[in-house]
Amino acid sequence: MGICCHCNMGYDICDDIFLLDGIIRIVMSIEVKNLIKTFDEKKVIDDISFKVEDGETLAIVGFSGSGKSTVLKLICGLIEKDSGEIITSEGDIAMVFQYSALFDSLNVAENIAFALRERKDLRKKYTEKELAQIVSSKLSLVGLKGIENKFPSELSGGMQKRVSFARAIVTEPNTILYDEPTAGLDPISSTLIEDYIVRLKEETHAASIVVTHQMSTITRTADKVLMLYEGKSVFEGTPQELLRMENEYTRQFVTASLEGPMKIMA
Amino acid sequence: MITALKKYYKQSATYKIFSGMFNDSYEFSETLGNIVIKGLQTLKFILKGEIEWKEVMAQCHRFGITSLPITLSIVGMTSVIVASQVALEMVKQGGGNFIGLLMTMLIVREVGAVMSGFAIISMIGSSIASEIATMRVTSQIDAISVLNVNPVRYLFVPRVLSGIFMMPIIVIIASTVGVIAGAVTSNLSAGLGYRTFFDSMWLGIYMKDLSVSLLKGVVFGGTIALISCTTGFYATGGAKGVGIATTKAVVWAFVAIVIWDMIFAMTFFF
Numbered sequence: 001m002g003i004c005c006h007c008n009m010g011y012d013i014c015d016d017i018f019l020l021d022g023i024i025r026i027v028m029s030i031e032v033k034n035l036i037k038t039f040d041e042k043k044v045i046d047d048i049s050f051k052v053e054d055g056e057t058l059a060i061v062g063f064s065g066s067g068k069s070t071v072l073k074l075i076c077g078l079i080e081k082d083s084g085e086i087i088t089s090e091g092d093i094a095m096v097f098q099y100s101a102l103f104d105s106l107n108v109a110e111n112i113a114f115a116l117r118e119r120k121d122l123r124k125k126y127t128e129k130e131l132a133q134i135v136s137s138k139l140s141l142v143g144l145k146g147i148e149n150k151f152p153s154e155l156s157g158g159m160q161k162r163v164s165f166a167r168a169i170v171t172e173p174n175t176i177l178y179d180e181p182t183a184g185l186d187p188i189s190s191t192l193i194e195d196y197i198v199r200l201k202e203e204t205h206a207a208s209i210v211v212t213h214q215m216s217t218i219t220r221t222a223d224k225v226l227m228l229y230e231g232k233s234v235f236e237g238t239p240q241e242l243l244r245m246e247n248e249y250t251r252q253f254v255t256a257s258l259e260g261p262m263k264i265m266a
Numbered sequence: 267m268i269t270a271l272k273k274y275y276k277q278s279a280t281y282k283i284f285s286g287m288f289n290d291s292y293e294f295s296e297t298l299g300n301i302v303i304k305g306l307q308t309l310k311f312i313l314k315g316e317i318e319w320k321e322v323m324a325q326c327h328r329f330g331i332t333s334l335p336i337t338l339s340i341v342g343m344t345s346v347i348v349a350s351q352v353a354l355e356m357v358k359q360g361g362g363n364f365i366g367l368l369m370t371m372l373i374v375r376e377v378g379a380v381m382s383g384f385a386i387i388s389m390i391g392s393s394i395a396s397e398i399a400t401m402r403v404t405s406q407i408d409a410i411s412v413l414n415v416n417p418v419r420y421l422f423v424p425r426v427l428s429g430i431f432m433m434p435i436i437v438i439i440a441s442t443v444g445v446i447a448g449a450v451t452s453n454l455s456a457g458l459g460y461r462t463f464f465d466s467m468w469l470g471i472y473m474k475d476l477s478v479s480l481l482k483g484v485v486f487g488g489t490i491a492l493i494s495c496t497t498g499f500y501a502t503g504g505a506k507g508v509g510i511a512t513t514k515a516v517v518w519a520f521v522a523i524v525i526w527d528m529i530f531a532m533t534f535f536f
Binding site: 092102 | 316318401404405406408409410411412413414415416420
């Protein structure tokens, strides 16, 4: 009998596991408890808690500077928390960056295969032929084919974003973090990207967190929504509850009003 | 009362001078500390044999081949400048037999390594710093970290190793070109025979000089690459941050080369 990597309890008593087709699966989830982060004596994340289950998508919304991207950076370990807990199930955390962050000196295939070639535990695990097949399958998953030898500078913003999706899922992560995935894209490309977020969730069954400003991204991709203002959680609920605007913060956000409790520095 | 005094003190010139000095000292210590830490981390990967040789070769090509024309031009021209001013005067004073010795000592001991170092800093060091700083400000280094690849192993190790491997070779080639340029200039400006120049060349040059010159190449190459990588790695902000990191890399590498050169001079020739 094994031990659940999530709660360290035996599989027989652990709530985080369930039987699916007779196979024991450990829930791929992420839980954040009382997270606090301070920069220069200013609390940018102030006592935030949430949980995202396997196959679920949480949208973190809020005005610019409310601490949304900082939450993602804390989860994937790019910055260290001051206090609180970030509990993730065993496995990889992938992140899709705001402006793709593709390696501009590498071509698309090299970008996607980067982790498989360079990571200590994966290095030399795959032959070049296998790597080419993996790259091709991941590119197909994001609707791109035949661009393996192109460099990021030769791709449109939307294509770069989809390549960064492919790069993120190449290690089959348990958690995928999206930092403003539709930033800088036209509405049609944004819809396409939103479709791929949903598709990747269905294909990988990973827990996903999407940081966004856009209502369409929230309604099309998210199962639940967390709204931040000045590092604090001011709303937590479903997209439908957000749209009902029962909270003064959600009302101001949804109606994009200047009047309300959230003040933006002019 | 105390608050008012504090406020007054914070607006005073004394406070501004001391806080400025403190900030500069803090930034200096921080940069030095970062260079030492990254140097040790790079060394750890090298000793563990975690080296991507394909990337090392690519960086060697960049470090050595692309910089060679400029490096040779700078060392060659420095040699021409010195020889054209010294050769005629030495011949007049009856010291023509020692021009070859003087020029060779100057080039092998100093000019070859130091001028090559300066050329490499301006061409390769600045290029490495701006490349890595751009990767930092465009989140590419964050992406490397999130993909569970160590950025020091991926970025620092190949560049530092290429500096260590290629710089001594550059120094040898540059010194050879410098000596030949000195001989040609002495012949043209003072009518000194090539045989006289090359016969006197060996009078005061020992294996120690050549070894120290090669060692300087190894140390300078590693130092330039390490400083350039580190300043780029810790760049902040956007385009301005890339510019600041590049300038910092050039200034720090120049100063480091001079300090290393002084240490070599005092250790081996004092």
